Amino acid sequence: MPQMWPAPAxxxxxxxxxxxxxxxxxxxxxxxxxxxxxxxxxxxxPLRSRDTLLMAGALRALGAGVEDAGADWRITPGELRxxxxxxxxxxGTVMRFVPPVAAMATGEILFDGDPHARKRPMGTIxxxxxxxxxxxxxxxxxxxxxxxxxxxxxxxxxxxxGSSQMVSGLLLAAPRYGKGAExxxxxxxxxxxxxxxxxxxxxxxxxxxxxxxxxxWRVQPGALRGGEFDVEPDLSNAAPFLAAALVTGGRVTVRxxxxxxxxxxxxxxxxxxxxxxxxxxxxxxxxxxxxSIHGIDVDLGDxxxxxxxxxxxxxxxxxxxxxRGIAHMRGHETDRLAALTAEINGLGGDVRExxxxxxxxxxxxxxxxFHTYDDHRxxxxxxxxxxxxxxxxxxNPGTVGKTLPxxxxxxxxxxx
Ligand SMILES: O=C(O)C1=C[C@@H](OP(=O)(O)O)[C@@H](O)[C@H](O)C1
Ligand SMILES: C=C(OP(=O)(O)O)C(=O)O
Numbered sequence: 001m002p003q004m005w006p007a008p009a010x011x012x013x014x015x016x017x018x019x020x021x022x023x024x025x026x027x028x029x030x031x032x033x034x035x036x037x038x039x040x041x042x043x044x045x046p047l048r049s050r051d052t053l054l055m056a057g058a059l060r061a062l063g064a065g066v067e068d069a070g071a072d073w074r075i076t077p078g079e080l081r082x083x084x085x086x087x088x089x090x091x092g093t094v095m096r097f098v099p100p101v102a103a104m105a106t107g108e109i110l111f112d113g114d115p116h117a118r119k120r121p122m123g124t125i126x127x128x129x130x131x132x133x134x135x136x137x138x139x140x141x142x143x144x145x146x147x148x149x150x151x152x153x154x155x156x157x158x159x160x161x162g163s164s165q166m167v168s169g170l171l172l173a174a175p176r177y178g179k180g181a182e183x184x185x186x187x188x189x190x191x192x193x194x195x196x197x198x199x200x201x202x203x204x205x206x207x208x209x210x211x212x213x214x215x216x217w218r219v220q221p222g223a224l225r226g227g228e229f230d231v232e233p234d235l236s237n238a239a240p241f242l243a244a245a246l247v248t249g250g251r252v253t254v255r256x257x258x259x260x261x262x263x264x265x266x267x268x269x270x271x272x273x274x275x276x277x278x279x280x281x282x283x284x285x286x287x288x289x290x291x292s293i294h295g296i297d298v299d300l301g302d303x304x305x306x307x308x309x310x311x312x313x314x315x316x317x318x319x320x321x322x323x324r325g326i327a328h329m330r331g332h333e334t335d336r337l338a339a340l341t342a343e344i345n346g347l348g349g350d351v352r353e354x355x356x357x358x359x360x361x362x363x364x365x366x367x368x369x370f371h372t373y374d375d376h377r378x379x380x381x382x383x384x385x386x387x388x389x390x391x392x393x394x395x396n397p398g399t400v401g402k403t404l405p406x407x408x409x410x411x412x413x414x415x416x
Pocket of ligand 2: 092
């Protein structure tokens with residue numbers, strides 16, 4: 001039986017300060033790099049959510065130690081070994097970042113995940129691993145990696161237009177491959193440039209030698225050093241909270257907004273300003289104040305994690321929006337273009353799917369069930385709509401635990 005959450009309508013402008021847990025993307029990269037390093041590491045203030053617990057579990061099953069150290073995680077690298085059966089859940093980072101590591105283990109490693117995970121694109125990275133010398137059977141979940149203790153590495157050309165994680169996954173393990181790896185992309189643009197920059201930055205910080213050019217990345221073989229990985233707050237998960245300020249004409253401050261970051265969520269500063277918010281960063285905190293909500297015409301290909309919440313805000317704007325450059329979201333937790341269209345229209349909206357995005361014409365909305373398709377960001381989008389539209393019931397709110405188990409409490413606290 002699906003659970004229903006009556007999304008609270010705002011009874012006035014928000015006036016709140018929120019602190020958010022760590023970034024999924026930084027936590028899961030830190031876990032992989034720490035597991036591949038020569039010495040132990042401390043991952044400071046990691047996100048503890050379904051996606052990161054699955055990553056920790058997968059790396060443990062392959063021989064790494066991942067233990068609580070107060071609020072932190074202590075990672076002790078171990079000899080990589082199977083056999084193992086790994087659950088990737090619905091986590092793109094786990095399904096794309098762990099197979100390149102498993103290929104260096106010994107023994108048979110079976111990967112599987114949630115029913116919808118079997119539909120997410122995997123063939124590109126599994127084929128690339130075969131080119132780099134790994135023994136992989138299958139082109140989608142479930143699949144098997146037969147680790148032989150080492151991966152020769154070398155050059156590979158892929159079409160990563162479906163997901164930047166195809167590139168990131170190969171690069172993160174590449175320092176430990178015999179010849180390292182040169183990954184070239186050929187095809188329509190790779191989405192999520194900030195996430196690729198995050199991969200390169202974190203590899204270099206861990207001591208890897210990485211060169212980049214247009215659509216090419218070269219990682220030299222070499223040791224990775226352990227140490228301390230500081231996890232920033234998850235700025236993509238700031239989206240619904242900052243959007244609440246805009247939607248209610250109030251104020252929301254997010255604590256600990258980094259001055260400089262590779263997280264795509266940093267773009268919220270510009271995107272929400274373009275939609276009518278006033279945005280200021282002071283003493284390391286980011287504050288958004290809302291007035292009227294304007295539509296936008298924008299390419300979100302680099303920051304698609306923000307699209308669900310921005311689509312909800314756009315449905316409440318004073319003019320139409322076009323969200324472009326996000327065709328690859330059809331391969332996310334669900335087909336997000338179809339899901340947003342169906343669910344916003346189900347509340348009386350006027351959303352049309354484009355080949356690469358959404359066209360959103362605001363209309364008066366009414367209450368109803370907002371289905372979420374096991375997608376954390378659909379829960380967040382439903383919550384944002386519910387602020388302004390009485391009677392929105394969000395299906396399976398627990399789905400938000402993929403990246404933010406505390407969402408409900410922080411949301412309620414924000415509205416108090
Ligand atoms: O590398 C990462 O941490 C991520 C990359 C992006 O994937 P896509 O390029 O598949 O959109 C993003 O949407 C995802 O949430 C996290
Ligand atoms: C696309 C997302 O997740 P994943 O890492 O599973 O691809 C997301 O969090 O918006």
